[in-house]
Amino acid sequence: MVLLRPRCLWTLLSLLGGMGALLCAPPAFSEDLILSGSSMLYPVNQAWATGYEREHPGARLRVHSPGSGAGITGTFEGNVSIGASDIFLTSRELAKKGDIVLLPVALEGVVPVVNLPAKARRSPLRLDGPLLARLLTGRIAFWDDPRIVLENPGFSLPHLPVRPVVRADASGTSFLLTDYLAHSCRWWRDNVGREPIPEWPRNTNAQAVPGSRAIVAAVRAQEGAIGYVGLGWLKRSGLMAVALKNDAGRYVVASPRSIESAVAGMGSRIPFPEGYNRSLVGGGSHPGAWPVTGVEFWMVSPDLPEPTMAEVRRLVLWVLTEGQAPGYTTSRGFGPLSGLPGRPLLIRKLREVLPGNSFRPTTGG
Numbered sequence: 001m002v003l004l005r006p007r008c009l010w011t012l013l014s015l016l017g018g019m020g021a022l023l024c025a026p027p028a029f030s031e032d033l034i035l036s037g038s039s040m041l042y043p044v045n046q047a048w049a050t051g052y053e054r055e056h057p058g059a060r061l062r063v064h065s066p067g068s069g070a071g072i073t074g075t076f077e078g079n080v081s082i083g084a085s086d087i088f089l090t091s092r093e094l095a096k097k098g099d100i101v102l103l104p105v106a107l108e109g110v111v112p113v114v115n116l117p118a119k120a121r122r123s124p125l126r127l128d129g130p131l132l133a134r135l136l137t138g139r140i141a142f143w144d145d146p147r148i149v150l151e152n153p154g155f156s157l158p159h160l161p162v163r164p165v166v167r168a169d170a171s172g173t174s175f176l177l178t179d180y181l182a183h184s185c186r187w188w189r190d191n192v193g194r195e196p197i198p199e200w201p202r203n204t205n206a207q208a209v210p211g212s213r214a215i216v217a218a219v220r221a222q223e224g225a226i227g228y229v230g231l232g233w234l235k236r237s238g239l240m241a242v243a244l245k246n247d248a249g250r251y252v253v254a255s256p257r258s259i260e261s262a263v264a265g266m267g268s269r270i271p272f273p274e275g276y277n278r279s280l281v282g283g284g285s286h287p288g289a290w291p292v293t294g295v296e297f298w299m300v301s302p303d304l305p306e307p308t309m310a311e312v313r314r315l316v317l318w319v320l321t322e323g324q325a326p327g328y329t330t331s332r333g334f335g336p337l338s339g340l341p342g343r344p345l346l347i348r349k350l351r352e353v354l355p356g357n358s359f360r361p362t363t364g365g
Contacts, residue, residue, distance in 0.1 A: 033311055036064040037071015037084030039212040040173045040230030041296050043332045044106055045084060048323050052315060055322070061315070067211060069170020069196055075100055075299040081312055083299035086172025086230075087196055088277045101353050103298045104276035105319055107263060107335030108230050110176045110292040111254045113216075113239040115225045116143065117158055124253055126151050128245035129184025135226055136164045136181075137192075138203035143224060158224075161205055165218040165227035168208035170196045172294070177228050180281045180292040184245075231259065231333035246283035246291035254290045256330040261286050262293035263338060270339045272349060296334070300354055309356030316354070320346055 035045055042065035049061035068085040075083030076097045083100075086108065094100050112132060114125060127135070131147060134140040140147065144157040167174045175196040181188040192198050200206065209218050212229045216237045219227040231254050234241055243251040252258050262280045270276060276295045283289025298319075300312055321343055323329075324336040341349065 031308065031311075032060040032062055033081040033308075033315065034062050034064070034079075035082045035084060035298075036066060036074050036080040037299070038068045038086050038172050038296065039065040040068075040086050040108060040110070040171075040232065041065075041084045041106070042212070043230075043232035044296075044328060044334045047328050047332055048319055051323065051328060052318055055318070056314075059311075059315075065211065065213075067167075067169040068172035068175070072097065072100075072170075072299065075301050078301060078303070081300075081304070081308060082315075085297050085299055086294055087175045088279060088295065088297065099302055101300045101302060102277065103273050103300065103316060103353075104295045104337055105298050105316075105323075106296040106329055106337065107259050108232065108294060108296050108333070109254045109259045109262075109290045110173050110180070110228055110294070111231050111234055112177075112226060112228045112242040112244065113219055113234065113237060114242060115219050115223050115239060116160070117223065123155070124241060124243035124251075125155065126243045126245070126251045129181055130187070132242075132244070133181050133185045133188045135162050136166065137201045138162070138164065138205060139201075141205075160224035163222055163225040164200075164203060164206040165215055165225050166198075166200055166206065166208050167210070167215065169210040172196065173212065173228060173230060174198055176279055176281070176292055176294045179279045179294075180244075183281045184291070231255070234333060244291050246287075246289050248283065248285055248287045248289070250287045252283070252288060252290055254292075256333065256335050258288055258290035259293050259335040260338070262289040262291070263335070264289070266338075272339075272341055272346075273353065276337065293335075295337075302355070304356065306356035309354055313350045313354050313356075316350055317343070317346060 045063050049063050053059050053061060068087050071083035071085045074080040089102060140162055142159055143162060144159045149157060178192065178198050179194045182194045207218055209215060212233050215227045215229050216233055219225040219239055241254060243253050245251050262283045264286050280293040281291060283291040304312065320340055329336045
C-alpha cells in the first residue's frame with residue numbers, strides 16, 4: 001500500500017483559504033503539460049487529452065508513449081509533467097523515486113493476441129497460464145501441439161511454428177502479463193517471475209520490439225505469431241484475442257465488463273488513492289473476471305512548480321470525474337474506476353497529495 005504524505009502547512013492553507021479556487025477561479029494555462037509513459041494507456045490518454053483541450057480552451061497536452069519504465073524515469077527526473085504507468089510501486093519504491101505520487105486513473109486488461117489462418121478463427125483460442133508460458137518461451141513449437149488441441153476440441157489448428165513477439169522495453173504490459181503467469185504457472189514463477197523486462201528464455205523464433213504499436217505490427221506481419229497488448233489496442237489491431245482461464249476455472253474473453261468483474265472483490269468502498277495500489281491477476285472467485293487486470297496510474301512529482309501543479313490538479317480532477325465517462329473509458333477498452341469519492345472530496349484529496357512547490361529560489365542581478 002502506498003503511503004502518501006501531505007505537506008501539512010500547504011494543505012492547511014489550501015483548506016482554509018482556497019477550497020473553492022479549483023472550481024471557481026478561471027483557469028490560467030501557463031505551459032504545455034507533457035503526459036508520457038505507458039503505451040498500453042496511450043489510447044485513453046490521447047482521448048482524455050483531446051476531450052480536456054476541447055472543454056478547457058487554452059489547455060495544451062502533449063501525449064507520448066515510450067513505455068511505463070520511461071514514464072517512471074521521466075517523472076523522477078522532472079522531464080515530464082505526468083508519467084503514465086501500468087506498474088504499481090510500493091511505498092519503498094516510491095520513496096526511492098523522490099516520493100512520487102501515484103494516482104489511479106482507469107482499469108485495463110492485458111490480452112494475448114495471435115495471428116492464425118482464417119479457418120482457425122471461428123472462436124477464441126482457449127489457453128491457461130501454463131500453456132501461454134510454454135508458447136511465449138518456445139517450449140511449445142507448433143500450434144497443433146496436442147496440449148493446445150486438448151484445450152480446444154474441434155478447433156482447426158494449423159501446423160505452423162509458434163512465433164512469440166514480446167516487449168523489449170521496460171513495460172507495464174509485460175509486468176501485468178508476467179504477474180498472471182507467475183500466479184498461474186509454477187514453472188514461470190520459479191524461473192522468470194514478475195518483471196517489467198522479463199529475461200525471456202532464448203528462442204530463435206522469438207522477436208522483441210519496443211512498445212504496443214510495434215507488438216501489433218509484428219504480430220500482424222507473420223502467421224503463427226503470438227504477442228500481448230492492452231485491450232485498448234485490440235479493436236484497432238484486427239488480431240484474434242485469446243480466451244484465458246481465470247481462478248474460477250472459466251475461460252473468459254477480455255472486455256470492459258470482464259475487467260470490471262475482476263475488481264468486484266475489492267468492494268464498493270475503496271480508499272482513494274491508496275486502495276487501488278495492486279494488480280488484480282487471476283480474477284478471484286468471480287466467474288466472469290478477466291484474469292490479467294491492473295490499475296492504470298498517473299505519476300506526479302511533488303516538486304513540480306505551483307503553477308504547473310495547479311494545472312495538473314485541474315486535469316486530474318477532470319479525468320477522475322468527466323473523464324471516467326464511457327465515451328472515454330469503456331468505448332476504448334478501459335474500465336472506469338469504481339467507488340471514487342465525490343467531487344468536493346476529490347478536490348480536497350488532490351490538494352493533500354499534490355500540494356505543489358511554493359518555494360522559488362531567486363538570484364541577484
